[in-house]
Amino acid sequence: MNKTITLAHGNGGAENNELINKVFYKAFKNEILSKSEDAAVIHGGELAFSTDSFTVSPLFFNGADIGKLAICGTCNDLSMMGAKPKYLTCSVIIEEGFEIKSLEKIVASMKEELSKNGAIVVSGDTKVVPKGSVDKIFINTTGIGEIQYKGISSNNISEDDLILVSRDIGAHGATIFAAREGMDLETSLKSDCTSLYPQVEALIKSGIKITALRDATRGGVSAVLNEWAKQSDICIEIQEDKIPVCDEVNGICEMLGFEAMSLANEGTFVLAIPKEDAQKAIEVLQTFEEAKNASIIGKVTQQYEKKVVLHSSWGTKRFLETPTGELLPRIC
Amino acid sequence: MNNELELKDLYDGFRDAKTIKAYAKIIKEDAKLLDKDIHIMEVCGGHTHTIMKYGIPQLLPSNIKFIHGPGCPVCIMPKERIDNAYVLSMQENVILVTLGDMIKVPGSKASLQDARAKGADVRFVYSPMDCIKIANENPDKRVVFFAIGFETTTPMTAALIQTVIKQDIKNICFHINHVTVPEVMCELIDTTDHNIDAFLGPSHVSVISGSKIYEIFPKEYKIPVVVGGFEPVDVMQSISMIVKQFIEKRCELEIEYKRLVSYDGNKKAQDLMSKYFEKTTFKWRGLGNVKNSGFELKEQFAKYNAKVIYKDVLPTQEKKDHKLCICGDILRGVANPPDCTIFGTACKPTKPVGSCMVSSEGACAAYYKYGNLI
Ligand code: SF4
Ligand code: SF4
Numbered sequence: 005m006n007k008t009i010t011l012a013h014g015n016g017g018a019e020n021n022e023l024i025n026k027v028f029y030k031a032f033k034n035e036i037l038s039k040s041e042d043a044a045v046i047h048g049g050e051l052a053f054s055t056d057s058f059t060v061s062p063l064f065f066n067g068a069d070i071g072k073l074a075i076c077g078t079c080n081d082l083s084m085m086g087a088k089p090k091y092l093t094c095s096v097i098i099e100e101g102f103e104i105k106s107l108e109k110i111v112a113s114m115k116e117e118l119s120k121n122g123a124i125v126v127s128g129d130t131k132v133v134p135k136g137s138v139d140k141i142f143i144n145t146t147g148i149g150e151i152q153y154k155g156i157s158s159n160n161i162s163e164d165d166l167i168l169v170s171r172d173i174g175a176h177g178a179t180i181f182a183a184r185e186g187m188d189l190e191t192s193l194k195s196d197c198t199s200l201y202p203q204v205e206a207l208i209k210s211g212i213k214i215t216a217l218r219d220a221t222r223g224g225v226s227a228v229l230n231e232w233a234k235q236s237d238i239c240i241e242i243q244e245d246k247i248p249v250c251d252e253v254n255g256i257c258e259m260l261g262f263e264a265m266s267l268a269n270e271g272t273f274v275l276a277i278p279k280e281d282a283q284k285a286i287e288v289l290q291t292f293e294e295a296k297n298a299s300i301i302g303k304v305t306q307q308y309e310k311k312v313v314l315h316s317s318w319g320t321k322r323f324l325e326t327p328t329g330e331l332l333p334r335i336c
Numbered sequence: 337m338n339n340e341l342e343l344k345d346l347y348d349g350f351r352d353a354k355t356i357k358a359y360a361k362i363i364k365e366d367a368k369l370l371d372k373d374i375h376i377m378e379v380c381g382g383h384t385h386t387i388m389k390y391g392i393p394q395l396l397p398s399n400i401k402f403i404h405g406p407g408c409p410v411c412i413m414p415k416e417r418i419d420n421a422y423v424l425s426m427q428e429n430v431i432l433v434t435l436g437d438m439i440k441v442p443g444s445k446a447s448l449q450d451a452r453a454k455g456a457d458v459r460f461v462y463s464p465m466d467c468i469k470i471a472n473e474n475p476d477k478r479v480v481f482f483a484i485g486f487e488t489t490t491p492m493t494a495a496l497i498q499t500v501i502k503q504d505i506k507n508i509c510f511h512i513n514h515v516t517v518p519e520v521m522c523e524l525i526d527t528t529d530h531n532i533d534a535f536l537g538p539s540h541v542s543v544i545s546g547s548k549i550y551e552i553f554p555k556e557y558k559i560p561v562v563v564g565g566f567e568p569v570d571v572m573q574s575i576s577m578i579v580k581q582f583i584e585k586r587c588e589l590e591i592e593y594k595r596l597v598s599y600d601g602n603k604k605a606q607d608l609m610s611k612y613f614e615k616t617t618f619k620w621r622g623l624g625n626v627k628n629s630g631f632e633l634k635e636q637f638a639k640y641n642a643k644v645i646y647k648d649v650l651p652t653q654e655k656k657d658h659k660l661c662i663c664g665d666i667l668r669g670v671a672n673p674p675d676c677t678i679f680g681t682a683c684k685p686t687k688p689v690g691s692c693m694v695s696s697e698g699a700c701a702a703y704y705k706y707g708n709l710i
Contacts, residue, residue, distance in 0.1 A: 008453040018686050245353070260462075317353035318360070318568075320391025322706040 018326045020223070040235065041158060042084035042218055049154055052087035054078055055146035063106065063140060065183045067175075067195035068270065070143060071110035075117035076199050076270055077221070078145040083201040084217040084273065086156045086208065087149030089121040095129035097142040110141070120199045123147065153208045158216040158276075161236035165215045166282040167302040168275040170203060170295045171196065172248035173225050177267030178256040193252045198271030198294055206292070212285050216276040219269065223327050226265040228274045229312045230326040237310060242302035242324065245317040266327035276304070350567030351390075359572035360395040366576070367397040369583045375401050375531050376578060377669055379521060380538035381408030381697030382566050388706040390568040392575075400575065403532060403669040406520050409485045409513075410437045410695035411667060412620045415655035417513055418443035421482045423649055424511060424642060425456040431474060432458045433467050434482040435489065437695045442688065444655040464489075464496040471508045479508045480642050488540040490514045490631060491605035494612045497633075497640065511642040512633050515618050517541050518549045519629035523620075525557055528668050534578045536571070537563040539593035546601025547591050554587045565593040612637060621657070621691065622664025661690035666699050673703040680704055 012019040029037065036044045043054035058074045068076075079089040094114070098107070118124060175196040182193055200219060207214060216236075218228045225247070233240050249264045257264050271294065277285045282300055289298035307313065312324040378384055384404050387393065393402065406412055422443050425432035432448065439448045439460055452458040457477075461467065464481060471479040483493040493514065500508050517538065524530060537550050542563045550561040560581045564574030574592040581588060591597050609631070618630025633641045643650065657663060660678050665671035673679050673692065683689040685701055692698035 008450070010449050010453050012449075012686075022686070316391060318356040318390075318395070320394040322389065322391050325705050 021326070039157070039159060040231070042081040043087065043149070045085060045151065050151055052082045052085040052149045052151055053147070054081040054149075055144065056081060057142060057144040059139065059142050060180065061139060062180075062183050063110070065195060066179050066193060068197035069110055069113050070141065071113035072117050072197055073270060074143040074145045075114050075121070075123075076197055078147040079117075079121045079123060079149075080200045080219045080271070080273070082147050082149030083199075083204045084156070084219055085149070085151060086153035086204065086214065086217070087151045088205070089123040089147055089149045089201060091126045092118070092123055092145050092147040093127040093129075094125045095131075095144045097131045097133060097138050097144075099138050099140050100132060100135045102140055107141070110143075117199055121201050123149075152205070153214060156214055156217055158218060158232050159235045161216050161232055161238055161276040161304060163238070163304045163306070164278050165276040165304050166279050166300050167229070167240055167242065167304065168277055168282060168285060168289075168298060168300050169220075169225060169247065170200075170273045170275065170289055170298050171271075172250045172253070172297050173220065173269060173272055174249060174253040174257070174264035174267035175272075176270040177224065177262075178253045178264075180268070181260065181262075182256060193250075193256075196269055196271040196294070200271060200273055203273075203289060203292055203295055206288050207285055210284065210288050212281045212288065213278045214275070215278060217273055219271075219273040221270060222268050224264075224266045224268055225272075225274055226263070226312070226324050227326055229324065232274075232276065233312050234310045239305045239307045239309060239311050239313060240302055241305055241307065241313045241315060243315050243317075246299050246301045248297040248299050263327075265324060350565070350569040352569060355569050356390075356395070356572055359569070359576050363395075363400070363572070363576050363579055364397050366579045366583055367399055370399055370579065373399045373401060374533045374579065374582060375403050376534045376536055376575065377403040377405045377524075377532045378536040379405040379407050379517060380536075380541070381411060381695065381699065381702075382538060382540065383407070383536055383564070383571065384699050384702050385697055386566050386568060386571055388702040390571075391706075392568065392571055395572070396575070400579065403530075404666065404672070404699040405669055406524070406620065406623065406667040407538065408695045408697040409489075409515060410441055411663065411691045411698045412515065412520075412622070413438075413441065413484065413513065413691065414619050414621045415442075415444045415657065416651060416653065418447070419445070419651050419655065420511060420643075421448055422446055422451050423651060424480050424482070424646060425451040425458050426454075427646065427649065429477045430457070431470060431477050431479045432456065432482060433461055433470060433479055434458075435464075435484060436460055437697075438482065438484055440688070441691045441694045464492045465499070467496060467508055468499060468503075468505065471505055475507065477507065480511060481508065482511045482513065484513045486515055486517055486538075486541050487544045487609075490609050490613070491544060491602070494605075494608040497612050497637070498608065500640065501637075509640050509642045509645055510633060512613070512631055514613070514631040515620070516545075516615075516629055516631070518552065520620060520623065520626050521550075521553065522557075523623060523626045523629070524668060525559070528670060530669060532559060532669065534581070535559060535561040536574055536578070537561050539563055539565045539570070539597055542591070542593070542597040542601060544602050544605050547589060547597055547599050548601070550589050554589050558587055560587045561589045563589075563591045563593055563597055565595070619654075620667070622667040658689045663690040663692045663700070666692055673700040676700070 013023045043052040056077045063070045082089045179195045289295040314324045448458045553559045562574045562577045613631040615628040616632040638644045662676045688694040692700035
């Protein structure tokens with residue numbers, strides 16, 4: 005590992021994993037943490053517990069802002085353990101000089117998103133730091149949820165499961181890139197940022213069996229699949245043409261040399277569902293406007309242990325690796 | 337709405353499964369008529385990437401083989417130039433600006449990424465023109481643009497210089513590291529014990545310089561060239577065109593990427609380049625000095641030249657690559673990434689030893705990312 009922290013250590017990919025394992029897991033090691041789930045399952049399996057910090061730039065972008073993200077992020081982590089988000093804490097670090105108006109806007113989006121989850125903020129903290137100490141505003145949210153469906157775990161995926169995604173991928177990451185300074189890209193692309201609990205609740209209510217869920221945030225679908233392959237000791241085989249990607253995301257990837265599979269999402273999740281329930285899960289998801297192109301993208305085998313294989317529609321295959329490094333646009 | 341269409345146009349149709357399969361069939365049939373194996377060198381890292389990412393070799397008969405070429409401006413950057421960038425970034429009141437992957441490449445001691453972690457102001461831009469905004473916003477600092485790239489990016493640097501001069505912007509200067517493709521191809525053929533039967537030429541380069549820059553290969557060296565695009569359909573069609581040349585006993589310069597490449601290229605861009613730059617000898621990593629293969633700012637623009645402005649602090653000493661790293665052989669097309677003893681072990685994209693592993697267009701990175709199935 006490097007001697008100093010680089011931006012790559014926060015990419016949700018390989019370097020990020022290495023840092024977490026070698027520094028944090030090493031020190032904090034315990035049975036709950038080492039399960040490495042989206043949220044910790046505590047209190048005899050009754051509650052889910054999770055935390056996340058948000059540092060996005062720009063703060064406001066098409067489809068969401070940092071406030072909406074801060075609520076969706078933590079609530080979605082809880083939802084991914086089959087839990088209904090209930091209580092959140094919110095702590096903000098604000099740079100001197102930040103406009104109150106913007107802060108109010110951010111808080112208003114937080115409020116709106118909380119109501120979609122039926123959750124409330126029960127404790128908080130505010131710090132203001134000198135100009136230059138943080139980039140405008142950082143928000144941390146921590147949440148507790150009540151588990152509605154027990155036994156969801158990314159450590160138990162087997163050949164009995166199929167792999168699904170809830171909608172087209174990469175919209176958040178591509179939107180952020182398009183909104184960055186110097187891109188001069190006008191697109192109608194919108195971040196997928198949304199609260200996932202309603203979709204999860206619908207799946208649970210319709211009696212579908214669920215093996216694993218994970219929202220594909222930093223590192224994208226490709227990071228999720230690779231983690232799953234490792235955690236469950238399986239091979240995940242994906243059919244590339246089954247992965248929904250919208251034209252604009254494809255275009256931006258093409259221009260900047262990215263892969264949609266590695267781009268961040270904020271309202272897209274990957275599911276491992278027992279074969280017999282997979283089709284029904286798609287039907288349930290598709291009743292939601294934001295999940296209307298939910299799709300079964302692959303299956304679980306034992307072909308290459310702990311690996312993800314991508315099959316092209318013209319009959320070739322390759323490994324899909326965990327993304328590495330900072331996402332940098334290619335040179336030409 | 338317009339925009340949407342343009343973005344889609346970038347790739348639409350060029351990844352069509354039916355077309356790719358159809359080409360695979362044609363190539364397989366045609367290849368039966370070949371009397372020997374054909375080794376195609378894809379000069380450019382972008383092509384290496386497409387070939388590995390889309391699994392092209394899995395679609396080809398065994399008598400058609402690829403040799404990876406010197407093709408990426410990051411891969412071929414010698415360590416001392418990266419050291420230059422590092423030192424520049426550490427100067428007081430300097431904002432060092434460059435493109436993409438350059439930030440990750442290790443110099444003899446450190447990379448620009450390390451410099452940034454140490455507090456240096458290192459930024460990457462999507463377009464060199466963004467330097468102007470950075471310079472305007474930071475009037476008491478000097479923006480040093482570390483310019484890299486082949487013919488593809490050179491005109492953009494030239495356009496930036498033109499604007500800087502026109503608008504009389506005082507706080508931008510340039511460290512030029514632009515290189516050109518045909519000279520290094522000649523060098524490869526002349527100096528390496530090669531077995532290149534045909535070249536797949538990068539279309540990006542020819543959009544600017546025209547396909548004419550490759551005329552010399554079929555004419556003098558008797559090696560056919562097909563200038564091809566970067567999508568899988570482009571690559572398959574280019575290979576098919578190469579195979580056809582061999583079975584029809586032709587040796588020609590052909591363009592597959594007709595949608596943007598012409599014989600003469602973009603005259604305006606070429607004029608802009610020759611206004612500000614002159615050809616010089618460039619030391620390529622793994623290949624050594626190649627005459628006329630690089631660009632340098634003309635002397636009359638010395639006051640914009642970072643190499644002149646900072647000549648007292650810039651290191652000039654040549655630096656060797658890591659002794660186990662065989663990037664040089666890979667760039668010359670005589671070795672493949674898995675031939676390197678530390679490939680995938682001590683050298684990975686997360687901890688690259690050589691630049692072929694750093695650049696997303698580098699051969700080692702492409703093999704590491706996609707190639708380990710085949
Ligand atoms: S710079 Fe672009 S066109 Fe040139 S060799 Fe590299 S990838 Fe190819
Ligand atoms: S694997 Fe690493 S060390 Fe070996 S040739 Fe490639 S870049 Fe150089």
